[in-house]
Amino acid sequence: MDVSLSGASLPWQQPQLDRLLASWNSGRLPHAWLFVGSAGSGKLAFIRRFGNLLLCRQPHAGQPCGTCQDCRLLLAGTHPDWLLLQPEGKQLKIDQIREAIDFAQNTAQRAGVKLIVLQPAEALNANAANALLKMLEEPPPSTYFFLLGEQPGLLLPTLRSRCQRLVFATPAAATALEWLQTAGLSGSDAALCLTLARGAPLQALALARQGAAAGFQRLLQTLQALLEGRSTVVQAARHCEDLGIAAAIDYQLLGLSALLLNLQAAQPLALSELQPLQQQLQPRSGLGLLRRLHTLQQHLQAARRLALATNNANPLLVLEALFADWCQLASAAASP
Ligand SMILES: [Zn+2]
Numbered sequence: 001m002d003v004s005l006s007g008a009s010l011p012w013q014q015p016q017l018d019r020l021l022a023s024w025n026s027g028r029l030p031h032a033w034l035f036v037g038s039a040g041s042g043k044l045a046f047i048r049r050f051g052n053l054l055l056c057r058q059p060h061a062g063q064p065c066g067t068c069q070d071c072r073l074l075l076a077g078t079h080p081d082w083l084l085l086q087p088e089g090k091q092l093k094i095d096q097i098r099e100a101i102d103f104a105q106n107t108a109q110r111a112g113v114k115l116i117v118l119q120p121a122e123a124l125n126a127n128a129a130n131a132l133l134k135m136l137e138e139p140p141p142s143t144y145f146f147l148l149g150e151q152p153g154l155l156l157p158t159l160r161s162r163c164q165r166l167v168f169a170t171p172a173a174a175t176a177l178e179w180l181q182t183a184g185l186s187g188s189d190a191a192l193c194l195t196l197a198r199g200a201p202l203q204a205l206a207l208a209r210q211g212a213a214a215g216f217q218r219l220l221q222t223l224q225a226l227l228e229g230r231s232t233v234v235q236a237a238r239h240c241e242d243l244g245i246a247a248a249i250d251y252q253l254l255g256l257s258a259l260l261l262n263l264q265a266a267q268p269l270a271l272s273e274l275q276p277l278q279q280q281l282q283p284r285s286g287l288g289l290l291r292r293l294h295t296l297q298q299h300l301q302a303a304r305r306l307a308l309a310t311n312n313a314n315p316l317l318v319l320e321a322l323f324a325d326w327c328q329l330a331s332a333a334a335s336p
Pocket residue numbers: 055056057058059064065066067068069070071
């Protein structure tokens with residue numbers, strides 16, 4: 001079951017839920033909200049949960065029943081009083097805001113309230129943002145807007161100022177790990193995927209379900225073979241091609257930054273999986289090696305930006321070039 005769709009509550013979001021419910025129960029729920037938090041911190045899961053509580057016909061002990069028709073419609077994504085707007089392509093466009101205006105002007109069909117969710121709000125283009133602002137200035141009755149964003153600084157200031165802000169911090173690692181294990185991950189997969197997701201639990205769960213732990217291990221083994229001279233860059237690239245270019249680069253970046261922290265700042269290795277690589281590099285580490293690690297980090301970041309910006313990069317060629325950089329590390333390690 002997809003936790004982000006199920007409306008299940010996330011343990012670290014109780015303070016936010018309490019705040020919205022108190023506001024709702026007092027009859028003074030502000031009509032526009034800006035939820036701020038990193039990707040994967042659970043903002044969308046939260047608003048689904050809150051929306052479910054408002055729309056459920058027979059909530060019990062603070063829980064939606066999960067079985068009434070409203071709950072079922074919401075779970076299916078077809079509730080007539082719930083509108084989720086996500087980018088078509090890369091932007092939230094004016095036509096989508098027009099859809100929201102039509103939606104807001106209709107009478108609520110079932111529960112008496114309507115919810116409009118925009119995710120991510122930063123994707124609003126200028127026309128769409130202005131149209132939304134007009135609507136927020138004269139809010140339609142019984143309609144609540146939830147703008148979900150990672151970088152509120154990118155939003156129109158006038159739009160921002162119309163919204164009540166609610167922050168969704170990334171939970172403490174221990175809380176996130178416990179939740180991931182409750183969701184069925186092993187301890188080591190949970191730790192690895194949480195690191196890959198930079199601490200965002202829902203992102204970590206999504207990565208785990210995409211096989212990120214096994215993918216990361218495969219990438220490390222490939223690098224190991226490459227640096228030991230058991231593999232060529234061409235073979236290495238072929239071995240990692242099906243990970244997807246973005247993931248293959250992300251895994252390298254993750255491994256590299258953990259190695260850098262260890263070699264440069266003498267911090268313990270964040271991921272035990274990196275020990276073989278670290279042992280290969282550390283005995284001969286020197287300024288030349290650190291410089292090359294930093295250069296490789298820049299190459300990886302540039303390749304990542306390019307891979308995200310275009311869909312037509314040849315993954316094999318990109319990976320071959322990056323693996324060739326790793327090979328140079330080995331020669332740097334050999335002659336500090
Ligand atoms: Zn229900």
